[in-house]
Amino acid sequence: MKDHCVDVVRDGDRPALRFADRFNVAVPFVDRHVAEGRGEKAAIRTLDGQEISYAALAESVGRCGNLLKTMGVAPDARVLMIVKDCPEFFYLFWGAIKAGAIPVPLNTLLRAKDYQYMIEDSQAAALVYSPEFSAEVEPALAAAGHTPSHVLLTDDLLDRLGGVDAALEPYPRSADDDCFWLYSSGSTGFPKGAIHRQRDMVVTSEFYGVDTLGVGEDDVCFSAAKLFFAYGLGNAMTFPLWVGGTAVLAAPRPTPDMTFEVIETFKPTLYFGVPTLYAAQLAALDQASPDLSSIRWCVSAGEALPADIFRRWKERTGTVILDGIGSTEALHIFISNTPDDQRPGTSGRMVPCYDARIVGEDGQPVPRGEAGTLLILGGSTARAYWNKPEKTAETMLADGWLSTGDTYRQDEDGYYVYEGRADDMLKVGGIWTSPVEIEARLIEHPKVLEAAVVGRADDEDLIKPEAWIVLTDAAQGGDTTALQAELHDHVKQGLAPYKYPRWWHFVDELPKTATGKIQRFKLRADD
Numbered sequence: 354m355k356d357h358c359v360d361v362v363r364d365g366d367r368p369a370l371r372f373a374d375r376f377n378v379a380v381p382f383v384d385r386h387v388a389e390g391r392g393e394k395a396a397i398r399t400l401d402g403q404e405i406s407y408a409a410l411a412e413s414v415g416r417c418g419n420l421l422k423t424m425g426v427a428p429d430a431r432v433l434m435i436v437k438d439c440p441e442f443f444y445l446f447w448g449a450i451k452a453g454a455i456p457v458p459l460n461t462l463l464r465a466k467d468y469q470y471m472i473e474d475s476q477a478a479a480l481v482y483s484p485e486f487s488a489e490v491e492p493a494l495a496a497a498g499h500t501p502s503h504v505l506l507t508d509d510l511l512d513r514l515g516g517v518d519a520a521l522e523p524y525p526r527s528a529d530d531d532c533f534w535l536y537s538s539g540s541t542g543f544p545k546g547a548i549h550r551q552r553d554m555v556v557t558s559e560f561y562g563v564d565t566l567g568v569g570e571d572d573v574c575f576s577a578a579k580l581f582f583a584y585g586l587g588n589a590m591t592f593p594l595w596v597g598g599t600a601v602l603a604a605p606r607p608t609p610d611m612t613f614e615v616i617e618t619f620k621p622t623l624y625f626g627v628p629t630l631y632a633a634q635l636a637a638l639d640q641a642s643p644d645l646s647s648i649r650w651c652v653s654a655g656e657a658l659p660a661d662i663f664r665r666w667k668e669r670t671g672t673v674i675l676d677g678i679g680s681t682e683a684l685h686i687f688i689s690n691t692p693d694d695q696r697p698g699t700s701g702r703m704v705p706c707y708d709a710r711i712v713g714e715d716g717q718p719v720p721r722g723e724a725g726t727l728l729i730l731g732g733s734t735a736r737a738y739w740n741k742p743e744k745t746a747e748t749m750l751a752d753g754w755l756s757t758g759d760t761y762r763q764d765e766d767g768y769y770v771y772e773g774r775a776d777d778m779l780k781v782g783g784i785w786t787s788p789v790e791i792e793a794r795l796i797e798h799p800k801v802l803e804a805a806v807v808g809r810a811d812d813e814d815l816i817k818p819e820a821w822i823v824l825t826d827a828a829q830g831g832d833t834t835a836l837q838a839e840l841h842d843h844v845k846q847g848l849a850p851y852k853y854p855r856w857w858h859f860v861d862e863l864p865k866t867a868t869g870k871i872q873r874f875k876l877r878a879d880d
């Protein structure tokens with residue numbers, strides 16, 4: 354088999370992939386298209402009017418890889434990316450992979466404290482950021498106990514690419530070698546860098562992208578979820594690149610106005626959102642009537658899509674939203690509704706090439722219909738968390754099984770129904786939110802003695818944080834409007850903006866166990 358090639362084998366019970374021994378994944382995703390005659394086709398279109406052809410993409414990727422090499426970024430060294438959705442994200446991600454380095458895209462909504470941790474944890478050789486994020490990135494660099502040898506703004510990166518050679522021999526890799534990391538958060542403790550292999554993006558693109566969703570060369574993909582999420586990375590980068598389609602990139606915050614403008618301008622055929630945004634778009638559709646007719650399928654992930662949103666969206670727009678569950682550790686969606694098989698209010702059925710088990714506390718499968726922890730097995734799961742052997746052992750189980758931390762049951766027809774998290778973690782607008790982290794920020798405020806945060810469903814049936822506060826001086830509890838505003842600002846300044854509580858309760862005490870643990874389940878029951 355030719356170097357860097359992969360075959361899809363469909364003659365057994367289930368499809369499988371065969372990789373060449375020497376396999377650098379930048380070649381099939383980027384260089385292949387030029388060899389296949391797609392050089393002039395648009396790989397990327399942007400909201401600010403750029404169009405990048407496959408040939409231009411391959412050149413910039415080669416230049417970027419060479420630049421990293423000449424700067425001295427060694428094979429396996431980490432390149433942190435705090436980069437908005439723009440073509441440079443592609444150049445850097447694939448350039449690093451082609452040169453043998455490990456790109457690590459980070460959530461661009463985080464705060465200095467979060468970036469400081471990731472700089473130290475990853476021991477990154479380089480950090481590249483968009484100027485929009487300098488107010489959080491620069492203090493993080495100043496405070497970090499590790500200094501990346503190279504710190505670059507994306508504009509400087511572009512300037513420097515001009516003088517660099519585009520021809521780059523792909524660094525020799527195999528399909529099971531490390532490729533890139535994505536950080537995932539937990540309810541306590543710090544984010545964990547999930548290590549993905551060269552093969553993982555091929556698995557998700559082929560078995561979810563092509564087999565499940567039917568992505569093809571004529572598709573134009575627009576993801577409201579940004580590239581730094583595993584969800585957005587697949588939707589707006591690996592799926593279109595795998596099939597030679599076109600990605601539409603838009604840097605601004607995804608609001609109903611922004612997404613409708615992009616859809617009307619670029620006429621995407623596949624649109625990827627999260628439940629919170631679908632709810633906001635539905636509300637906006639009361640006032641506006643954008644032309645959404647280019648869309649073949651809408652996709653939702655990140656948190657469960659309520660059946661009512663599915664129904665109202667279909668009624669209002671005529672298109673179907675395919676809900677599927679994915680994770681950073683699995684890289685993309687592994688259980689999904691599909692174009693010809695949907696059951697609203699469920700996550701759907703297994704994507705080909707993944708297996709699932711629902712197990713009880715003893716680790717044994719529960720009878721069909723009963724709830725338990727969902728484990729999955731498949732070719733795209735992260736091999737480990739960086740430097741976190743205990744967390745790795747809890748999540749990456751024997752024989753390749755991955756524990757999702759989600760409680761699921763399978764209905765009589767085989768559809769998987771989401772029943773909540775095994776831990777206290779919340780998904781707010783599709784993004785991980787730790788109640789413990791919000792509580793820790795709240796009690797930094799001098800007027801707060803104790804705080805507890807739980808998830809509560811809003812009118813759309815979507816989960817948002819709710820805070821229960823015990824004040825240092827109970828007498829302040831009279832008029833709480835000003836206090837609430839003060840605490841709201843305090844949370845927003847210290848944490849990523851989506852994490853602020855939407856409801857506040859000022860109480861005399863919090864329910865606790867005999868050992869002093871907050872009983873969050875009692876607060877959840879209290880609404």
Ligand code: 3UK
Binds near residue numbers: 771
């Ligand atoms: C929850 C869902 C119910 C679930 C993701 C698509 O969300 C993604 O990755 P994360 O690591 O979070 C994973 C966790 O989020 N979840 C995701 N989708 C659903 N719960 N229904 C859903 N449809 O708790 C899961 O364990 O942020 C989603 C593709 C790639 C991804 N990384």
